[in-house]
Amino acid sequence: MGTAKRQPWVVGVSGASGTPYAASVIRALLAAGEAVDLIVSRAARLTILDETGISFRDAHWRTDLAAWLGSDQGLDDVRYWSAGDFAAGPSSGSYPAKGMLVVPATTGAVAGIALGLSKDLLQRVASVTLKERRPLVVCVREAPLNGVTLKHLVELDAQGAVVLPASPGFYAGGSTVRELVDFVAGRVLDAVGVPHSLYLRWEGELGAAARRVDDNGGGRIEGE
Ligand SMILES: Cc1cc2nc3c(=O)[nH]c(=O)nc-3n(C[C@H](O)[C@H](O)[C@H](O)COP(=O)(O)O)c2cc1C
Numbered sequence: 001m002g003t004a005k006r007q008p009w010v011v012g013v014s015g016a017s018g019t020p021y022a023a024s025v026i027r028a029l030l031a032a033g034e035a036v037d038l039i040v041s042r043a044a045r046l047t048i049l050d051e052t053g054i055s056f057r058d059a060h061w062r063t064d065l066a067a068w069l070g071s072d073q074g075l076d077d078v079r080y081w082s083a084g085d086f087a088a089g090p091s092s093g094s095y096p097a098k099g100m101l102v103v104p105a106t107t108g109a110v111a112g113i114a115l116g117l118s119k120d121l122l123q124r125v126a127s128v129t130l131k132e133r134r135p136l137v138v139c140v141r142e143a144p145l146n147g148v149t150l151k152h153l154v155e156l157d158a159q160g161a162v163v164l165p166a167s168p169g170f171y172a173g174g175s176t177v178r179e180l181v182d183f184v185a186g187r188v189l190d191a192v193g194v195p196h197s198l199y200l201r202w203e204g205e206l207g208a209a210a211r212r213v214d215d216n217g218g219g220r221i222e223g224e
Pocket of ligand 1: 013014015016017018041042043044046047050105106107108109120141142
């Protein structure tokens with residue numbers, strides 16, 4: 001990051017299925033040279049354990065994050081805050097965060113943010129992000145959605161958040177799980193203008209992405 005003032009994106013990982021979305025977003029932010037402040041909710045420890053086998057520990061977050069991301073590259077640009085630490089830097093609007101990405105977002109986090117509950121640091125920082133009029137992306141993961149969550153999502157939209165369902169598109173030619181995960185992660189970064197090459201963009205020609213993937217031997221054309 002050099003000597004310039006550090007201005008991180010806060011990544012809030014809540015306890016919804018879909019922890020690969022969070023890993024992809026974090027990897028891509030670091031690859032783009034962005035600093036990351038990471039918050040992992042208590043419930044997200046269960047989903048990380050369930051989906052990756054990793055026990056995510058506050059005291060060993062760096063080791064556990066490296067295992068989760070599959071690399072320790074860029075981790076010097078990551079700051080970790082415990083979900084119970086209401087004195088953490090990003091809990092204040094004066095902390096120079098660029099904005100926040102909640103990936104994946106539970107219906108509980110959606111409710112807490114929409115209602116301003118601040119029941120943990122993740123929800124508090126989301127409320128701060130809204131009050132400071134900074135970008136907030138909420139990547140909700142639940143199916144089906146009940147009526148109260150739909151109301152909360154409309155409320156988040158009204159407050160200026162980007163509601164971005166963890167719902168991959170297939171027009172980018174992705175066929176592997178990794179490619180579909182990266183599609184969602186790429187749309188999260190698109191919402192806040194961070195450059196990436198996580199998926200092949202629509203260029204106005206039916207079937208073009210699939211052909212480009214074929215021409216490239218089945219993989220994506222640009223790597224992360
Ligand atoms: C393995 C596992 C998967 C879960 N998946 C989801 C999910 O996809 N969406 C959701 O809204 N909640 C899901 N939950 C439930 C949330 O973890 C639970 O509601 C929790 O209170 C959310 O807390 P948080 O928002 O502080 O992370 C899941 C829980 C577990 C243990």
